[in-house]
Amino acid sequence: MAKLWQKDYSFDETIERFTVGNDYELDRELAAADAIGSIAHATMLKTIGILSTDDVGRLTSELIAVYEDAMTGRFTILRQDEDCHTAIENRLTEAVGEAGKRIHTGRSRNDQVITMIRLYAREYLIRILERLAEVAGLLLERAEENASVPMAGRTHMQPAMPSSVGLFFAAFAEQLLDDARLVETTLELCDRCPLGSAASYGVPLPLDRELTSRLLGFAELQNNVLAVNNSRGKLEAAILDALDHIAMTLGKFAQDLIVFSLPEFGYFRLPDELCSGSSIMPQKKNPDGLELLRARSAAVSSYATHCRSVVRSLPSGYNRDFQDTKEPLLRGLATVDTMLRVASITVEKMQVDTDKLIAGFDSEIFATDAVLDKVGKGASFRDAYREVAKNPAVTGDAVEAIARRTSVGAPGNLGLDVGRRKVAALRARLAERDRRISNAFRALTGRDVSLVRSN
Template sequence: MQVHDDIEAFLAFYESLPGPKRLIGYSKFAERHYAQDGLYGPGTWLVFGSETSGLPTMAVEAVNNDAGNSAMVKIPMQQQHVRSLNLATSVGIGVYEALRQLDGAVLPDATAAPTDTPAAKKLWGGRFTGATDPLMEKFNESLPFDKRMWAEDIRGSQAYAKALAKAGVLTDEEAATIVEGLARVAGEWEAGTFRIVAGDEDIHTANERRLSELIGALGGKLHTGRSRNDQCVTDTRLWLLGALGRVRASLHALIAAAADRAAAEADVLMPGYTHLQPAQTVRWSHWLLSHAAAWQRDDQRLAGLLPRVATLPLGSGALAGNPFGVDRQFLARELGFHGGVCPNSMDAVSDRDFVAETIFTASLHLVHLSRWAEDLIIYSSGPYRFVQCSDAYATGSSLMPQKKNPDALELIRGKGGRSIGGVTSMLAVLKGTPTTYNKDFQESWELMFDAVDTLHDCVRIATGVLSTLRIDPEAMRRGLSADMLATDLAEYLVRRGVPFRETHHISGAAVKMAEDRGCALSDLTPADLRTIHPLFDDDVAEVWDFARSADTRDTEGGASHRSVAEQISKLRAYLEQNAV
């Protein structure tokens, strides 16, 4: 027995424990029944409060925030007005139920030092006689993050069982039993009742262990000719195929939102900037479509990546291939690997290029989203006030009541910076590894999951921001100034045969004249302009029309109304032709 000074000391002790673990907190206010199947396993700690006040808040929060399948449970009471059950009675009920579910197994002492007992139920334990250091168990395990690939691991194993039957290693009946057993394991994951136990170091071990519990020794045949080296990368590719499809669907929604707003607000004019200085007249829609064009390239990169992700490594074994003649083309068809089969078994278990490409592609898209966010942050600031984020995507200040901060945009910008670090980390992981599989690759999962999750979140947040953004066309119009038409003034003379290099200097002289007089460029009369060059006629006044300026940029991809409509049409056609 170990005595802790308080709940805080116990929780610190709990956090230091290696291996699978969970907290079961008992409270009359919980919803879950204390005797629900699958609640208790090795590594479970039962937490009770006092009879007078129940569990302290810190303990409840620890249970609710713990990542190890922890839960709050209640022991039903007949009398609703009874304050609580006797503490000793409650502990006895809880401990009895835990032991019942464990079938009377004796729980190991979590504080004990490692002993030289044989390694149990590990896929690789045959030649080991000493126990693994508990810290090494925790250091080595990947289940806390690779369990999100449980469905892909089961799909791959079901397909592999069929391939083993096709190769004559399993009978059809054995394969059917394994496939059905794996479906039962999947059902437990879906229902949230799958029980993680000590020794489940990764998703492959956990699923195979549970399969063998359900169907007996036959489960041990599933791994015939297969290694976790080809199994884990198969799971990764399968998961990534599904995840990238979901990201692309969300990205298409973002591009569609940009196209819809561009069509609805095509008449809104705004200043265009270079070097963050006012430059020329553009349309708000033209600005929107400039970012949509970058997002379209991002989607094309994701689409181009998919065939390299959808290449089958299963059947490569540890590195040298499969000795039982499994049909890899059958496996590729069964699992939807449209990119075919990895051509070399050593490369198949070694290749993580597709992970590096994914992280880079995610990072580049987040760079594009960051630049879009930066523009909107500037446009929403005091000197501009062109746009305003909706309340759903902004926050206030704890001190200044007037503030409305574009936090969603700032977080997108910040996450873009963090994503670049993921690219560097992934390349560094790969750089020093010798040929074929190395445990270093385990680090790629967390980098990949973080990159894909962050990208997907940012794309959906960006879609929400863009769809609810309020614009102020009048503020945009006020941002336009006559000096932004200086290039149009130069082009006026170009149309009268004067070389542009000369008209550039002439227009510059007109800008200088207006500055010297302290007036706007458009306040100069035709007579004033003729003192600079004789070809300025009275119709030069037409130059000072901002809408006309935008519409003169009527080439493909330009700022004219017609060109903007054409860009919208092309973007919508792209989305239709590349629907996901």
């Protein structure tokens, strides 16, 4: 079938392979979103007299078939198609004739691909935030279960002050909820309709961009048509930067669990089903899942850097460079989604060894408490510090030391309800956004629509 830009010459095969790259393969994941976006565009074209009611009906039926094929992995995109836009338009032309040739009226592949990516990324970000809320909730549950279980607080990896397992779990819950705020900001930027901006400069047709925005359930319309195109790659980088914060939090959590589950510590244990073995050492049970959480954190960071580097110095308007921001985005979304799933399983199944944790307390860990006890009896902090420093071995009770730390957010006053309220509020915001989008898609297509395949 013909390329959308087909001219009266043949494209050099080497250049074609180079410029297409693996874009046509990536688009197999995105074609369902493009089909839904095309239904909205066709519906709008009817209102300005480009397509008839019958045209839109036949196009919608075929686009729903494309959507179904794409979601089940049956939709075919060939290298010579270049992308899913060409493959879909060619299929429409073959299936419904002249109407298929008209559907591209008023749009460019530029705004078409941005629309497709935003529809897909919007749904994926909602899924990721839902998973994050699940992990944060589990961490808060484990924090409550272990609120009074002592754990040596460390600085420079050396025993420092009394702490608790509850503080440890609650800290990671709070960090993830902070990360969620960054991701929600990028979700808001993603939830703006770019369709109708064409090749960055609009078209001399009375396109109803507000209508297509409503049909696709976007929260708002992105106004400036050049800003739409200039945001490509930049938005992908922002999304990946936000996801990188989730990945960094999970990477640190993984590193801590790797260290504290070592036999030399034994604070935590990973059940056998979370560990792999060695091909030569029969006794080995390796925390490979945690090690790869740590490694994948670095990968997500590299995806964000890739997108920023591609678009950093581009001139305004479309440039083919944008194509190379698609794969990092898809990889980053899938990677963080999987990381959260792994984290959820780990938090739920990991075991806490209270005896080993208490054994990890040496007498010097109570030194600061001894200083502050002297302060409470009238000594200055500096004099008390110097006196204890001469003999920092101090007798103390780990559980009592936790209970005495009662300021907000300290081990004896974790304030877990603060985290629970944040989790509940996040879930409520996501449910409201998902409801708006689902209702719009149902009104547009007459069916429930999901754009991200299960993995």
